[in-house]
Amino acid sequence: MFGLYWADEGGLPAGDRGAAYGDGLFETIRMHGDRGVLLSRHLERMVRDAGRLSIPLANADLRKACTAAIARYSGRFTGQESDRGWVLKLTLTRGEGGRGYQPGPGIRPNLIASASPLPAPPPGSGVFADFSRVPLTVNPLFAGIKSLNRLEQVMAAREIEDDLFEVLMSDTNGDLIEGTRTNLLLKVREGWITPPVKVLAVAGILRQWLLERLRARGESVMECALSIEDVMGERCQGLYLLNSVMGVVPVRRLAGQDLPADDGLATIFNPLELLE
Amino acid sequence: MFGLYWADEGGLPAGDRGAAYGDGLFETIRMHGDRGVLLSRHLERMVRDAGRLSIPLANADLRKACTAAIARYSGRFTGQESDRGWVLKLTLTRGEGGRGYQPGPGIRPNLIASASPLPAPPPGSGVFADFSRVPLTVNPLFAGIKSLNRLEQVMAAREIEDDLFEVLMSDTNGDLIEGTRTNLLLKVREGWITPPVKVLAVAGILRQWLLERLRARGESVMECALSIEDVMGERCQGLYLLNSVMGVVPVRRLAGQDLPADDGLATIFNPLELLE
Numbered sequence: 001m002f003g004l005y006w007a008d009e010g011g012l013p014a015g016d017r018g019a020a021y022g023d024g025l026f027e028t029i030r031m032h033g034d035r036g037v038l039l040s041r042h043l044e045r046m047v048r049d050a051g052r053l054s055i056p057l058a059n060a061d062l063r064k065a066c067t068a069a070i071a072r073y074s075g076r077f078t079g080q081e082s083d084r085g086w087v088l089k090l091t092l093t094r095g096e097g098g099r100g101y102q103p104g105p106g107i108r109p110n111l112i113a114s115a116s117p118l119p120a121p122p123p124g125s126g127v128f129a130d131f132s133r134v135p136l137t138v139n140p141l142f143a144g145i146k147s148l149n150r151l152e153q154v155m156a157a158r159e160i161e162d163d164l165f166e167v168l169m170s171d172t173n174g175d176l177i178e179g180t181r182t183n184l185l186l187k188v189r190e191g192w193i194t195p196p197v198k199v200l201a202v203a204g205i206l207r208q209w210l211l212e213r214l215r216a217r218g219e220s221v222m223e224c225a226l227s228i229e230d231v232m233g234e235r236c237q238g239l240y241l242l243n244s245v246m247g248v249v250p251v252r253r254l255a256g257q258d259l260p261a262d263d264g265l266a267t268i269f270n271p272l273e274l275l276e
Numbered sequence: 277m278f279g280l281y282w283a284d285e286g287g288l289p290a291g292d293r294g295a296a297y298g299d300g301l302f303e304t305i306r307m308h309g310d311r312g313v314l315l316s317r318h319l320e321r322m323v324r325d326a327g328r329l330s331i332p333l334a335n336a337d338l339r340k341a342c343t344a345a346i347a348r349y350s351g352r353f354t355g356q357e358s359d360r361g362w363v364l365k366l367t368l369t370r371g372e373g374g375r376g377y378q379p380g381p382g383i384r385p386n387l388i389a390s391a392s393p394l395p396a397p398p399p400g401s402g403v404f405a406d407f408s409r410v411p412l413t414v415n416p417l418f419a420g421i422k423s424l425n426r427l428e429q430v431m432a433a434r435e436i437e438d439d440l441f442e443v444l445m446s447d448t449n450g451d452l453i454e455g456t457r458t459n460l461l462l463k464v465r466e467g468w469i470t471p472p473v474k475v476l477a478v479a480g481i482l483r484q485w486l487l488e489r490l491r492a493r494g495e496s497v498m499e500c501a502l503s504i505e506d507v508m509g510e511r512c513q514g515l516y517l518l519n520s521v522m523g524v525v526p527v528r529r530l531a532g533q534d535l536p537a538d539d540g541l542a543t544i545f546n547p548l549e550l551l552e
Contacts, residue, residue, distance in 0.1 A: 007290040018295040101456050148427075150297035150298060152417075
């Protein structure tokens with residue numbers, strides 16, 4: 001079991017390993033009332049990836065804490081804004097203590113639950129994006145884990161200014177990997193292209209759900225390297241940003257160049273149909 | 277200026293970006309009484325690297341907080357153990373708030389000061405080390421910064437078991453880079469070899485001081501790639517681990533193979549002569 005902290009009460013232990021080393025992981029879940037979009041997938045990912053980091057976490061304990069967090073927070077987002085929903089964030093750290101980087105024996109994890117309003121939805125007609133100057137480095141052992149080591153995304157997000165919605169990050173080879181808070185999906189004549197999980201900083205819940213849905217419809221989805229030329233060249237029939245909270249967001253202009261954009265894909269993902 | 281937190285009082289804001297994203301950096305300083313080893317270099321590194329992360333930090337403010345921390349903590353490490361000294365840890369985070377990865381405008385950093393006893397000194401005759409199975413990935417933009425994104429070091433440190441003192445990490449090309457908490461210095465016939473700052477996760481204070489000292493003595497120091505063959509082969513005349521708190525530590529056995537080891541280098545670095 002873990003120590004449970006409410007973000008609105010403050011008071012995380014100053015020696016928590018999340019604050020010391022980014023030693024943990026998190027989930028952000030789109031909520032409407034007391035139900036969450038693809039909630040089970042979020043909780044299952046946290047349990048699985050905590051296991052990859054050797055942080056003990058039982059699914060049943062996480063479920064119980066999640067239920068308590070929903071009971072605590074959901075009532076705060078009612079009234080006129082209720083249709084827009086809210087965001088539940090769960091952060092799991094390895095806990096407090098140890099000898100430097102080495103965790104102590106029998107260390108108990110901490111779970112921090114916080115809530116915030118759902119951000120305004122991006123326009124269905126598409127958004128503006130640019131390329132980030134911050135390269136993305138992904139440790140193969142931690143690929144896809146939504147860990148608390150997010151300094152690269154923080155520094156890249158500082159480049160999101162004016163009318164930009166997102167910046168896209170490439171690895172040190174120049175392959176396009178993902179946005180600061182979004183996975184990428186490219187429409188081409190033959191089907192869809194998205195970088196494979198093994199190169200991703202964060203393997204998003206919406207990305208995985210959408211790939212399964214597209215394949216179930218008989219569409220071809222290729223998980224392979226994505227180049228800037230793929231996206232900026234004639235091959236591109238549409239570039240989509242995927243984020244569990246904001247949904248499927250078409251890119252209308254990238255680095256000053258217009259892209260073909262429609263919100264056809266957005267109709268596949270209706271968050272209100274996926275509440276649990 | 278920043279918000280100042282004492283680790284022994286607990287109560288870091290649960291929304292602090294250090295805990296959320298590892299959005300910050302830290303220093304660990306070897307102290308004896310109210311004086312610190314190479315103290316100015318530690319504080320200057322924090323100011324410089326905070327600048328690289330666009331976290332505002334004035335040298336004078338940091339000095340003042342450091343002086344207050346020393347006044348608070350130094351008296352707790354007195355008596356019989358006083359010769360062994362203590363460790364002052366300063367953690368600077370970007371502060372609280374923002375929209376996800378994007379820091380809010382005018383955000384105020386937090387500084388957390390904590391103290392712990394000096395760990396027992398490693399034997400002068402040398403220590404045992406092994407190679408880590410965790411690859412090290414270093415973002416070129418953040419090379420050398422002692423940031424709070426330390427999940428790789430945490431996972432590697434879990435491999436330090438039994439009589440091991442340290443595990444050595446390689447990058448994804450197989451080049452040897454550094455230990456979980458130590459920089460590497462190899463003695464060869466022609467002089468000394470150490471990996472260059474641009475590939476390091478952490479560019480240590482002791483490493484930099486020692487390179488300057490060796491060069492001042494007219495010795496040849498090469499900052500270039502280090503291979504496992506360099507260290508395990510006949511070229512090796514001694515491998516040293518460098519850490520500001522623990523000093524210069526010779527490796528006596530690496531991955532089960534005996535290495536030539538003496539503590540001659542340790543006599544160059546006498547922490548008690550470098551107190552400020």
